[in-house]
Amino acid sequence: MTVVLDTRDDFTLANFRRVCYGGEAVQLGEQARRALAAAGRGGTPPGEAGAASARAAPAGAGSADSGGRYLDEAVVRGILFARLAGCVSGHTAVRLTAAERVAALLGSPAPRVPSGGPAGPDEAAVMAAALAGVRRDDLGEAERRALAEPAPCPAALAADTALRSRHRLESAQAICALSIEAFGAPLGAYDAALDDLWGDAHEAAVLRALRRHLDGAGTDGRRFHQAPVSYRIIPRVLGQAHRAVAAVEKAAATALRAVTGDVLLAGRVLPNGGFHNGMAYPAMNALSAAWADLALIAERQVTALNTAETSGLPVNLAVPGAPTGTYAYGWAASSYAEEARAAAAPALLPAAACDPRSDVLSPAFSAHRRERRAAECLDGVFAILVIVCSQALFVTNRSPAGPLRPLLSFARSVFPPIDGTGVRDLSADGQSLQQALAAAAVTGRLGSTAP
C-alpha cells in the first residue's frame, strides 16, 4: 500500500505507523502538489538567512561519531515522513521537486544514520545524514535550509515513543490484573464507584481496563483484609501512566503536522523558533518517570508475592525439587527498578551553549534514549512479575479470571512454571519474556488479552 499525503491532516500517528513500521511508501497527492507548485512560483524566497539555518548542517555533515550504532530505521523513516508535513501546505521554501525527492526516499530502505555514541546525535547532523540521498545541487539556498531544518527529529521521536507506549500501557494493565489475581487482592480497590469518587478521566480509564481483565474473578480464596499499598494504588499509578501516554500522543500528533522552520506567508519570510520542539522532550520525560514508578510498583508486588508472611502463599512459591522458587527474581526486579529510576532523570535544555547564535540546543534525542531505557527496564520487571504471578497460580493450582487466561498461557509458553523437573536456563527464559513484552509494545499482541 501507499500512503497518499495531501494536507497536514494526513500526518497522523496511524499514517506514521504505516510508513515507519509498516514500510509503506508515500505519494504526494494532487492537493499537496498544487500547494508545493504554488510555493515555488515565487522563486527562492528572499530575506535574511532564516532562523532554521541556525541548526541546519551542510550536506554530508552526518559523519559524527556513531559509536558504531545507528538510529532505528523506523525513526529515520519517521524523520523523512515528518519532513514532508511542513512542505505540503506550501508554507516553506521546499518546492515540489525537492518534496518528491524526499518522498522517494521512503520507497526504499532508509539511509543509515549514526546514533551519535554516548552523547547522542545532533539533530542537524541527523537531518543531514537522513537527507544524504536527496539531490540538492539544483536547489536554492533557502530551499536547502528548509529541507535541513531539524524539527522533524523530535516529531519522529515523539511519534515513535507514542506508538510503543500505548501498547506497553495495555500490557501493564493486563499484567497488573494478573498480579491482583495471583495475590488474591480484594476487588473493592477497583470498584466502579471510584471512577466518579476520584473524578479523573485517566484513572477511570484504568479502573475500567482492570475491571475488564478481572471480569468474572471469584471471591473464594481472596484475602479478607486489604492488600498492601502497592496493590491498592495501582489504578492511580497506572492512571498517571495513562496521562503520560496521552500527553506524548498529543505531542506527537501536534508535531507531526506542524509547519516548522522559516515560514513563507504572503510573500514574506517569517524566521521563527519552530525548529525547537518544546513539547516533545517534556512529554518523553514524563513517560520515563511514569515507567520508573510502575517498575517500582511491580517490584513491590514481586516482593509481596514472594513473601509468604505477606501473601499467605507457599514460601518462595517453591515446589519440591526447586526450593528457591522465584525468590531471586525479587532481587533482579530491584535492579531493573533502579535502572528505570536512573533513566527517569529528565532531559532539560542543555546547559552548554553551542555558539552565540545557536545558544540553545534540543534535548529530544536524550529524552528519547532515556525513555527507551526506562521502558526496557519496565519490560524487564514486568516479565519478572508475570513469571512470579504464573508461579503463584501454579503452586496453588488456581486459574485467573477468564480474560487473563490467554495472557497466562502465552507467558507459560515462553516461561513455563518452575516445577523442579529438568534443567533450565531461567535467565534466558526471562529474557525471552522481556523481549516478548518489548515486541508487544509495537504490535499490541501479547497473548490476545482483553484490549
Added chain:
Amino acid sequence: MTVVINGRDDFTLENYRRVSEVGEPVAIGPRAREAMGAARADFIRLLESDRTQFIYGVTSSLGPHAKVTIPPEQQRAHARAFEFRGNWARGFGGGYLDERVVRGIIFARLANFVAGNSKARPVIAERLAALLDGPLPPVPLDGEVGAGEALPLAHVLRGFRLDDLEEGEANPVVNGSPVSAALAADAALRAAPRLDRAERALALSAAAFGVPADAYAEELGELWGDADEAAALAALRRHLSGMSPGRRQAGPVPASYLILGRVLGQAHRAVAGLTEAARVSLRSVTDNPVYLPPDAAHPLGQAFSTGGFHNAMVYPALNALAAVWADLTLLAGRHVTALRAADPAAGPGPELSALAEEARAAAMPTLLPAAVNDPQDDVSSPAFGAYRREATAAECLDRAIALLAGEAGRALDAAGRRPAPPVRDPLQRVRAARKGPDPA
C-alpha cells in the same frame, strides 16, 4: 465572608484561595449536613448487620496489623484510641509549611465528608472546619514521606478533639490525600502569575535585543498547531505591542529568543496540568475505607478499602512545572549573555549560571520512594518532595527574571529606547527595587 460547602463541587480553586489565602472561614451547608447524617445512619446499619465483617480501621486494626480484628465491644474505644495526633507527628526540620497551606489542607480534607462517603457524623466535619477559626499548628517539611499522608496530617490535627469519636470516624480524618490536593492548589495559584511575570521579562528582553516581531507572529500559532504555544505567542505579542522599532544588536537573532513561543508554550502546558491536577484532587473522595450509600444491589451500602490515599497526579505535575522553571531560568541566562555580548563589563552572568544550575538540580523528579516502611505499607507518597523542589526552582526563576529585567532595561537605556507600555511599569518597579525578587 464565609465559604459555605454543600457538595464536592464547592471544592474549587477559587474557594480554596478564599480559605487558604484570604483567610475566610468555612461553614458546612445544610445539604452537606443532611447527606452526612443520612450516610452515617446507613453506615451504622451496615456495621450493626455484622460487626465481624472487615472494615479497615473500624473492625480491624491498622497498617501492618490490618488483618487483626477488633472485637465488637472494643470497636468504639478503638476509634477513640486512634493515635493520629501527637503520637503520629514524627517529622521535624526543614522549615515549615506556610500556614496558608495548612488551612488549605483542612479545606481539602472536607471533600471526603460532604457527600457522606466518610461515614462520619456532621459534627466531625464541623469540628474540622472550626479548626480554621484559630491558629494552626506548624507542619515540618522534613520527615513527611510515608504511605498515604498520615504523617503530615498528624501535625495538622494536633488540636483535633478525639475523645468522642465513634466507630468509623477516625480514619476519614487522617486518611486520604488532602495534603497533595492542597500542595497542588497552592503551587497552581502561584504558577500562573509567575508565568505572567516571566513572559513580561522575556518580552522586555526581546524588545531590548530588537527581535523582529514576526518571530512571534499570530500565524505561527496555527502552523505549529498547539493551543498552549499559541497562547504564549499571543502573550508575547501583547507585551511587545507599542514597542518602538529598533535593533540594538547586529547579526542574527539567537535561538534563545526565537524559541520563546515554544518554551513558554510548554510552561503554559505545565501550569495548566498542575491546575487540572489541583482541580481534580480538591473534589476527590480519597478516604480509605470509602463508604458508598445504599443501592439496589447493596441495601446497606458498602465500605471497602481503596488506594485513594495515594495521589499519583500531583507530584508528576509539580515535577513538570519544576522542569519548566529550570528551562526558563536557563533561557534568562542566555538572554543576558546575548544582551551583553558587546559589553565587556561584568554583569549578572555568573549569578544567572548558578541560578540555572540550582533550578536544574531542583528539576530532578521526585519518584515513588525506593525505601519501604513495612510489607503492608510498601509504597510512600513523594508529594512533599515535589512541592519543595518546585518551590526551589520557582525561587531561582524569580531571581533570574528580576536580573533579566534589569539587564533589559539597561540595554534599552543604552539605546535610548523605551519599552512597550505593557512591560514599562514592571521595569520601573525593578529599577526602583534594584535587585528585587519580583519584577511584576
